[in-house]
Amino acid sequence: MNPVGQLIRVDRSSPVPLYFQVAQRLEELIESGQLVPGTRLENEIALADQLGLSRPTMRQAIQYLVDKGLLVRKRGVGTQVVHAKVRRTVELTSLYDDLHRTHQQPRTEVLSFGETEAPDEVAVALALPTGAPVLAIERLRYAQGEPLAVMRNYLPAGLLQLSSEDLAKHGLYQVMRSAGINLRLADQTIGARKATAAEAKALGEARGAPLLTMIRTAYDDAGRAVEYGHHAYRASLYSFELTLVAR
Amino acid sequence: MNPVGQLIRVDRSSPVPLYFQVAQRLEELIESGQLVPGTRLENEIALADQLGLSRPTMRQAIQYLVDKGLLVRKRGVGTQVVHAKVRRTVELTSLYDDLHRTHQQPRTEVLSFGETEAPDEVAVALALPTGAPVLAIERLRYAQGEPLAVMRNYLPAGLLQLSSEDLAKHGLYQVMRSAGINLRLADQTIGARKATAAEAKALGEARGAPLLTMIRTAYDDAGRAVEYGHHAYRASLYSFELTLVAR
DNA sequence: GAGTGGTCTAGACCACCAG
DNA sequence: TGGTGGTCTAGACCACTCC
Numbered sequence: 001m002n003p004v005g006q007l008i009r010v011d012r013s014s015p016v017p018l019y020f021q022v023a024q025r026l027e028e029l030i031e032s033g034q035l036v037p038g039t040r041l042e043n044e045i046a047l048a049d050q051l052g053l054s055r056p057t058m059r060q061a062i063q064y065l066v067d068k069g070l071l072v073r074k075r076g077v078g079t080q081v082v083h084a085k086v087r088r089t090v091e092l093t094s095l096y097d098d099l100h101r102t103h104q105q106p107r108t109e110v111l112s113f114g115e116t117e118a119p120d121e122v123a124v125a126l127a128l129p130t131g132a133p134v135l136a137i138e139r140l141r142y143a144q145g146e147p148l149a150v151m152r153n154y155l156p157a158g159l160l161q162l163s164s165e166d167l168a169k170h171g172l173y174q175v176m177r178s179a180g181i182n183l184r185l186a187d188q189t190i191g192a193r194k195a196t197a198a199e200a201k202a203l204g205e206a207r208g209a210p211l212l213t214m215i216r217t218a219y220d221d222a223g224r225a226v227e228y229g230h231h232a233y234r235a236s237l238y239s240f241e242l243t244l245v246a247r
Numbered sequence: 248m249n250p251v252g253q254l255i256r257v258d259r260s261s262p263v264p265l266y267f268q269v270a271q272r273l274e275e276l277i278e279s280g281q282l283v284p285g286t287r288l289e290n291e292i293a294l295a296d297q298l299g300l301s302r303p304t305m306r307q308a309i310q311y312l313v314d315k316g317l318l319v320r321k322r323g324v325g326t327q328v329v330h331a332k333v334r335r336t337v338e339l340t341s342l343y344d345d346l347h348r349t350h351q352q353p354r355t356e357v358l359s360f361g362e363t364e365a366p367d368e369v370a371v372a373l374a375l376p377t378g379a380p381v382l383a384i385e386r387l388r389y390a391q392g393e394p395l396a397v398m399r400n401y402l403p404a405g406l407l408q409l410s411s412e413d414l415a416k417h418g419l420y421q422v423m424r425s426a427g428i429n430l431r432l433a434d435q436t437i438g439a440r441k442a443t444a445a446e447a448k449a450l451g452e453a454r455g456a457p458l459l460t461m462i463r464t465a466y467d468d469a470g471r472a473v474e475y476g477h478h479a480y481r482a483s484l485y486s487f488e489l490t491l492v493a494r
Numbered sequence: 495g496a497g498t499g500g501t502c503t504a505g506a507c508c509a510c511c512a513g
Numbered sequence: 514t515g516g517t518g519g520t521c522t523a524g525a526c527c528a529c530t531c532c
Binding site for chain 2: 037038056067069072074080081082083091182183184185186187188189190191192193194208209210211212219221222223235238239240241242243244245246
Binding site: 015043044045059062073074075076077078079 | 516517518519528
């Protein structure tokens with residue numbers, strides 16, 4: 001048993017929800033190693049008592065970390081710390097966000113940019129009539145000075161004001177978010193294939209080199225398909241990492 | 248507005264939790280198209296009232312579907328149906344489970360099976376000392392009569408009784424589950440590379456064909472690393488599909 | 495201002511697990 | 514048999530959105 005209650009204090013004057021304050025603090029304790037994997041927490045009622053919270057609020061905090069994969073609960077047994085490692089669960093982010101967060105100096109070269117008629121594949125994905133106007137973007141993404149990926153994106157025309165310069169400086173998702181588009185869902189398909197001659201040249205790979213591909217359709221919080229992308233990454237430099245949590 | 252309350256009834260004598268009954272029924276209504284994307288649900292209190300539930304219970308049902316990506320809630324606005332499509336969110340399953348569910352007639356050929364000393368990479372992943380005994384398994388997976396993937400797995404020795412015959416008939420995760428091992432977390436890395444000569448031959452691909460690779464470490468509900476796998480799939484036949492939900 | 499979801503409380507009973 | 518988490522109730526106040 002561990003006196004977790006003594007390591008956590010909540011601030012009732014803070015605008016941050018109580019359950020979230022507790023969850024954050026617990027996460028800190030786990031990631032800093034003060035609560036090692038295997039540690040059993042006190043029961044919910046005792047914890048709630050020590051922190052001056054009601055049981056449902058304490059439960060909400062614990063549930064949040066269970067969903068994140070940091071804690072495990074078993075009826076009749078208790079709550080245990082599962083993992084210490086900092087783990088990223090699957091997130092709805094863009095390559096730019098990922099690279100920026102890990103300080104990999106992303107740089108973007110906009111290869112082409114402009115309105116066009118949606119090809120069949122794009123029209124279907126975005127739920128538009130064939131030939132509807134879409135904004136087509138083709139970019140070459142660099143990280144640490146090396147070309148990393150060829151990215152092709154399609155957005156419904158008129159969805160947002162966007163300039164080629166914006167894209168050179170920010171990630172597409174970043175631009176969309178600041179335009180008030182809230183991304184909610186994305187369907188992704190990850191596969192692999194050989195590089196075409198043009199791709200190999202752009203990416204500095206040999207002909208026929210293996211590329212990792214990702215096709216994504218993203219939906220906003222109104223359920224509209226707002227972006228379709230078809231990307232190809234150098235398999236020698238890039239891979240997708242994800243952590244799955246069983247329900 | 249939609250009279251959802253009239254389409255749902257709960258059975259208080261059922262052992263199924265009330266919130267889950269409601270969530271399941273709502274999911275049915277959405278997937279069957281009776282609630283089309285964009286539909287606004289009545290507010291929580293009205294729904295709870297119509298079903299004879301308390302508001303927290305009704306909220307729990309709605310939250311379950313929000314987490315699944317079927318509903319979206321906005322404060323001050325309401326709850327809307329986002330998607331109708333049957334979507335699989337990221338799950339902790341094995342290739343065998345996936346193929347079996349989609350009726351693709353999985354077949355397994357066990358190429359090698361036996362105890363060995365853990366190579367460095369495996370020992371690190373399973374948190375064992377280098378050279379510790381592990382069960383090493385190499386399998387060739389077929390679907391619809393075609394070779395699909397070469398799978399290499401390592402399990403701590405003595406974790407479970409396992410025969411080569413079990414593996415020919417069932418998926419590894421299925422066998423582990425029925426042995427009482429509850430998988431909770433998995434770290435995965437998805438990448439791509441060229442096939443080695445041996446892989447190309449086993450899989451019926453040309454030399455240097457692109458393969459999709461997946462490296463996975465799985466943990467049980469006590470936080471122990473229980474399985475490490477390194478798999479290679481024919482990119483021409485296989486891809487990973489996943490749906491992400493923003494938090 | 496009216497209506498919505500977000501948070502929180504203080505209880506209650508039950509199902510499951512371990513000793 | 515005692516302790517744990519799982520579920521459920523009937524309220525309350527607040528923050529946000531839209532009109």
